[in-house]
Amino acid sequence: MKLQDFNYHLPKSLVAQEASFPRDSSRLLVLWRENGNMEHRRFSELPDFLRKGDVVVLNNTKVIPARLKGKKRKTGGRAQILLLERKKEALWSCLLKPARRLKVGAEIYFPGANLKAVVRGRNGENQHLIEFEPSEGLEEIITQIGEVPLPPYIKREKGPTSEDVTAYQTVYARHEGAVAAPTAGLHFTSSLLKEIEKRAIDVVEITLHTGWASFKSLDKPEIEENEIPREYFRISPSAASRINEARRKGGRVVAVGTTTTRALETRAARSGEVSAGEGWTSLFIYPGYEFRLVDALITNFHMPRSSLLLLACAFVGRKKLMAVYKEAIENHYRFLSFGDAMLII
Missing domain, CATH: 2.40.10.240 (QueA-like)
Known part of the structure; x- marks a missing residue:
């Protein structure tokens, strides 16, 4: 499979330089996997697309001044x-x-x-x-x-600001160890999480310390020849139990971000259950991968030819995702870490 097939033109003007405020005022492009239909919403409307009994899984890693x-x-x-x-x-x-x-x-x-x-x-x-x-x-x-490790495409003449330090951290960050933010989680506010829980939707936290794997360039033209660096993760017995319970009762597992997805799929069995555990994962997900656990994905808009883009393509299919990216560009969505989000259901 050719890496070049996952290239697209990203206008520089669409690379977000500032975070949305409030966080959940960012835009949300909803993609229905079954038919490829799309809806343009705000992230604050996310609960409207979730169902009673679903479980939303967050990555609670905390970015260090790396x-x-x-x-x-x-x-x-x-x-x-x-x-x-x-x-x-x-x-x-x-x-x-x-x-x-x-x-x-x-x-x-x-x-x-x-x-x-x-x-x-x-x-x-x-x-x-x-x-x-x-x-x-x-x-x-x-x-x-140390400084907060903003990506190089976010330009700051004098380094990160105090606003950046706050914006580049999720509101639920707990365990220090990440050198990049799990950016899909940046859109959540405390009030939005409370609203989700009010609707009888469980919110569960796991940890994957976002590392080089999230921003290292893939350098080999054949996708299968590439590898990604390892990252440390932990899924507690309580988290695994709650995820499995939701699944058994017919709820969907909604993964917030590619890091959460990789951690869950690392510990997922063919039966569709996740087991507790901790360790290192270098799971590289690209088209052809069969998902065992994750039913819906919240993610940002990613760099061309990146491992993050490949994961999203694996989840929904390359043609559908490229159509979404074309739609997002035409509608001036904001891309990358401080950009807007998409929900794939």
Whole structure:
């Protein structure tokens, strides 16, 4: 299967630079899988498309200030670290800039902070391993000097604003570990969640720490030759029980986002039940994949040729999804992280 078949032209003007306020004022394009029909709504109208007995599954990961800006010890030149995964107490895998000029042993310091990062080696094709010194109080220092890791297509001359810090976090974020927001969840407000629960629709939380898998480019022309990096997830026994109970009673499993979908499908059995568990998943979902658990999907509009787009195509079919994207572009929907949403049912 050719990756090029999942390309489309995304006008720069449609890449959202600011989050919607209030969150649920964003637009919602509803797609009916059975016949390809579409409806243009607001996200605040989401409850109208849910049914009593459904279960809405959220990813409650919390974005950490994963982007650190420092200087190279030898030259004083600028250096940037994007933290990806903690390996040990002070050892992290990361993306470095400028990667080619930061060799093993290179040191990065952070003006005004009692902290340095030492490059210890490579971790795969594009990642590096860095070790922070000293390790004492590391999390507190990272919180102080780190920035919210906004995607590069969201332009900020002076870095993320205080509004960005709030907007790039879901209202139900609980467990720190993500280096990118689970963006489908950004549209929910506390009042909208209460309205959903009022309608006898269960709202369940699981965790998948959104990592490099959510924004790494696919670089091989044949889709099947690509792999995505692993991400940590956890589904509690209580969450699994509530999801399975809803399913047994005829309710639909409504996954909020591609991260939630990948976690659920990782633990889904052929019987359509999900089991509790935690660990790492590198499940790569693309057309041809048979979904075992997820019945409906809430997701944003994604980059061309991305693994996120491929997952959405797997759920509804490439032709239908490309027709939706054409409709969204013609109607000036806002795309990517701070953009609008779609509901596939």
